[in-house]
Amino acid sequence: MRILILGADGYLGWPTVMHLTANGHEVMAVDNYLRRKLFNEVGVEPLFEVPRLDKRCAVWERISGCRVPFFIGDLAEWKFVEKIFREFKPDAIVHYAEQPAAPYSMLNRKAATLTLRNNLLVTANVIFAVREFCPDAHIVKLGTMGEYGTPDIDIEEGWLEVEHKGRRHNFLYPRQASSLYHTTKIMDTDLLWFYVRTWGLRVTDLMQGPVYGIFTDESEKDDRLLPFLNYDEIFGTVLNRFAVQAVAGYPLTVFGKGGQTRGYLNIKDTLNCVRLSLEVPADQGELRIFNQFTETFSVNELAEKVKAAGTSRGLKVEIQHVENPRIELEEHYYNPSHTGLIELGLKPHYLTEEVLVKMLEFAVKHKNNIAPDTIYREVRWA
């Protein structure tokens, strides 16, 4: 299958490039290095240096024999999008090309505007390009479980049949997010759903929970193939960040009561979810929604797990409850459904102590790179 990967330099984009080529697909990679620019803007660095896309592609070609053509450019600009789609008529598009950090989107007005503009215009351009150049192509879009928020009823997989005053209607599950970033993903879904109904596009929207880990079958072959590991509050997902904090001797910063519960998954499962979605595409005119996570944990549970794994390796790990800089429920009902991807064949990798210990050991190896003052930035929502 010819697969265009947008946002191919990212935490998930690059491992996806390798995973799909390793599984026999033909891939073109596109990115504008937005994430790297934002690292510079906010003054953070990943735990270890990650080579640019040209170098990563070269290393991957030497190791795997898979050549991955790539383009650097801004997908919010139609001229660039047009060029990409004319050059590589894809059977499918994996769309990761968004500003991905909730705290970044809440940093200030400029960051908020960048997030809104980038995420919406790129999604719109992808839709318009598919319509114009490859109307049969399947768009696999990364959404987020954060679109649903934390309602007091069960979260279903994308849709909700509502009974009201004796009548029934099947709606897109009503969504309410807790950051601007997550809100742009709601807007993406609305945009995709409108054009699915109007133009008969085929779209899979993957409502993904926070991802952890950096090790995949492909990334483990050479350290230069590992994805970004951010441990700062802005770009680091919570479990990756806690692992580095544990190694740095920096207390695990639990926001507020720590009862915030989310659905998590190992990066290996992200790759499998995306590949499974590509290999069994949505129908023409279908918006297919999967809830993409394997286990739910509260922040307190994650902190306890990291503490236990760290202690078993001789680390002294403290947990510290800090004032919550975000606006979110700290104790809430959470019961999201997630059967679609399992039915497609997903075999989950669960969060075991072994997985955590491997993350901790890796962080120990790079301990000298940790800049503790970049860990907790206290980006305030209000």
Place this chain on the structure above:
Amino acid sequence: MRILILGADGYLGWPTVMHLTANGHEVMAVDNYLRRKLFNEVGVEPLFEVPRLDKRCAVWERISGCRVPFFIGDLAEWKFVEKIFREFKPDAIVHYAEQPAAPYSMLNRKAATLTLRNNLLVTANVIFAVREFCPDAHIVKLGTMGEYGTPDIDIEEGWLEVEHKGRRHNFLYPRQASSLYHTTKIMDTDLLWFYVRTWGLRVTDLMQGPVYGIFTDESEKDDRLLPFLNYDEIFGTVLNRFAVQAVAGYPLTVFGKGGQTRGYLNIKDTLNCVRLSLEVPADQGELRIFNQFTETFSVNELAEKVKAAGTSRGLKVEIQHVENPRIELEEHYYNPSHTGLIELGLKPHYLTEEVLVKMLEFAVKHKNNIAPDTIYREVRWA
């Protein structure tokens, strides 16, 4: 009250400027003449020439004694927004500054991108400016009944209490629109709702149905004070368009079966709804939603009403069902609630034969200006 009116040159913006100043409020008017630029782009003209904002303000000052300062500029540009808000610290903002035509948003990629970019970035800038310069100010935003679409259950006023598997949650009413323009209004609501929760803004989102008429207490004082009357398919709302078609001897073009039902209102009621909302503002941290219409009609009913009024004035009016260029249900359940504005004190002006005859007589006066080839453009959704 100091009221900033964004989109003050528009079909509703200008009558609102006059109505609020006539009612003792201090108003600043802002527009970028987007609508006029789009008239030129798509090659249409309103039924009669409408003076620019400078001239209209001058005429209105001579007649009413009310001076209205105005600024011409693009509210998608932060620098301009900042200047406006620094200059005129408003108590309230009426936000009409959006690309308002569903068919325009479906014309082509460029028009769609303009709609998405303009509507979202302006709404975001208004939010950021209120946060920075006047956090207590009340934002009155024009939404649309089109955000709800045509679900098979009753449409409530903004919110829906859902019972699911024995538990309950109160959601923003789930929305699904039938044009890109309407979809941007859904996104606006999501954006406003997020920042209402996060920053405690006070917002009223008026889910307005299609408006008809051009006569208001103020606009009738001088023909140069009348708002745009568009009769083309792109910018003309259906009843205004039908009135002109009847006079032009152009069959009333009903799309498909004509059972499409919407909630309509007289332009006089728009002004009163907006004023009432301003005078009894939403609370801090409240997103207040009103469904702003006074009567529901199907397109068939509207066509029959125009035909009857026209016939009574000696016009020969035909009704023609044409293939529907849009994607929408042509027969559907429609039962939207609309009690909030009535409770605030709205006294509706209903669609009587007298109202229609006055519209027809006005169109007869300007019959020579009608360009029949601009009436039906067949902008196709698919």
